[in-house]
Amino acid sequence: MKMNQCFKKCLFSFLLLFLSFLCFSQPAFAAKRPATVRKLTCGSTTRNSINISWASQNGVTGYQVFRSLSYDGPYEKIKEVTAGNHAFCNLKLQNGREYYYRVRAYIGKGSRIVTGNFSKPLSARTRCPSHSANVRGSINVRKHAGINHPVIAIVNAGSKVTVICTANDKPGAAWSRISFKAGNKKKYGYVRSDLLSTGQTQKRIGVVTAGSGLRLRRSADISSRIVTTLSKGTKVTILGQVTGSDRQKWYLISVKQGRKTLKGYASARYISVS
Numbered sequence: 001m002k003m004n005q006c007f008k009k010c011l012f013s014f015l016l017l018f019l020s021f022l023c024f025s026q027p028a029f030a031a032k033r034p035a036t037v038r039k040l041t042c043g044s045t046t047r048n049s050i051n052i053s054w055a056s057q058n059g060v061t062g063y064q065v066f067r068s069l070s071y072d073g074p075y076e077k078i079k080e081v082t083a084g085n086h087a088f089c090n091l092k093l094q095n096g097r098e099y100y101y102r103v104r105a106y107i108g109k110g111s112r113i114v115t116g117n118f119s120k121p122l123s124a125r126t127r128c129p130s131h132s133a134n135v136r137g138s139i140n141v142r143k144h145a146g147i148n149h150p151v152i153a154i155v156n157a158g159s160k161v162t163v164i165c166t167a168n169d170k171p172g173a174a175w176s177r178i179s180f181k182a183g184n185k186k187k188y189g190y191v192r193s194d195l196l197s198t199g200q201t202q203k204r205i206g207v208v209t210a211g212s213g214l215r216l217r218r219s220a221d222i223s224s225r226i227v228t229t230l231s232k233g234t235k236v237t238i239l240g241q242v243t244g245s246d247r248q249k250w251y252l253i254s255v256k257q258g259r260k261t262l263k264g265y266a267s268a269r270y271i272s273v274s
Contacts, residue, residue: 034060034105034116042124043087047095050124053087054103061108064115068100071121071144072170075102094247096128098167098177125165125177133178133196134240135159136252141189145175152189153182166193166243173221174243194219194265197240197252206251206271208234214271216255216264220244227264230255241268 035057043051054063062082066075067090079088093099102118141153146169155161161180167190169175174193179186208214208230217224220242230236236253242265244250249268254261 032059032107033114034107036117037063037103037105037119040101040103040119040122042122045124045127047127048091048093050090050093050099050126051087052090052101052103052122052124054119056086057083057105059107060105060116061113063103063105066102066104066118068102069097069168070146070170070172071100071123071167072146072148074170075100093126095126096165097247098123098125098165100124128165130162130164130179132160133163133176135161135191136195136197139191139195141178141180141187141191143189145169145177145190149190153180153187155180155191161191161196163196164188166247168245173245174247176243192219193242193244194221194250194252196242204238204273206236206238206253206273208232208236208266208270209272210270214266216253216262216266218264220250220252220265222246224265227262228255228257230266236266236271238271238273239263 037054039055041053043053045051060083062080063086064077065079065081065088067078068075081088101122101124104116104118106113106115135155135157137157139155140151141155142149143152145167159180161178164177164179167175167177175190176193176196177188177190179188209232211232213229213231215229216227218227221244234255236255238251238253240252242250242252250265251268251271252265254263
């Protein structure tokens with residue numbers, strides 16, 4: 001009987017020691033959480049690369065670099081940088097596209113890692129010649145790509161804007177970063193790409209080459225409503241071009257069917273332009 005009581009006391013003491021270890025050893029490591037990464041900036045860029053850098057920290061193991069095609073995410077980890085560095089060159093990117101970065105520091109101890117808070121998102125874009133475009137209708141210009149972001153201006157139909165690069169909202173739809181004039185001031189913002197038409201391709205004639213037919217859609221998105229299906233050999237008038245949700249070139253076209261003239265968007269890869 002006494003042996004059982006002694007065994008229970010020993011077991012109880014062991015459990016107390018084990019729980020004390022869990023309670024006190026882990027917070028001691030968690031208390032070393034790195035500071036938030038600051039001064040995340042964009043350096044030199046090319047048509048397919050972006051250089052970023054940030055303020056270094058003491059006592060960290062390294063940094064984790066995350067990237068997204070949308071300001072709102074999702075962000076995916078693309079690189080871990082050792083503590084001796086505080087810069088990263090992102091290669092093999094698409095030209096004329098905006099990318100978004102966030103960086104956080106981390107401390108590794110054995111198999112455990114403690115991470116700090118993310119930096120503020122950094123927008124950076126690869127190089128590409130800007131081009132002019134016409135506004136198809138009165139449109140809202142937003143602070144970032146996405147209808148959830150605040151409207152900073154309204155641009156009237158027929159206005160000319162300058163397209164700087166392409167971007168995406170969180171669902172993946174194509175947007176454009178533009179510059180425009182508001183009074184005597186030059187401003188910047190984001191609009192949906194399918195609401196713009198470029199002056200570079202207006203009123204050219206194209207021929208449908210898709211053997212199984214080409215779907216004409218309401219917007220430059222493969223999930224957009226189908227206006228009609230055009231058979232191979234159909235002649236169309238190209239009114240403009242945009243970057244679609246698939247990040248490929250789409251044409252804004254018009255086509256006559258009977259007494260009606262239909263307008264919509266179709267993938268440029270299935271239209272031959274003379």
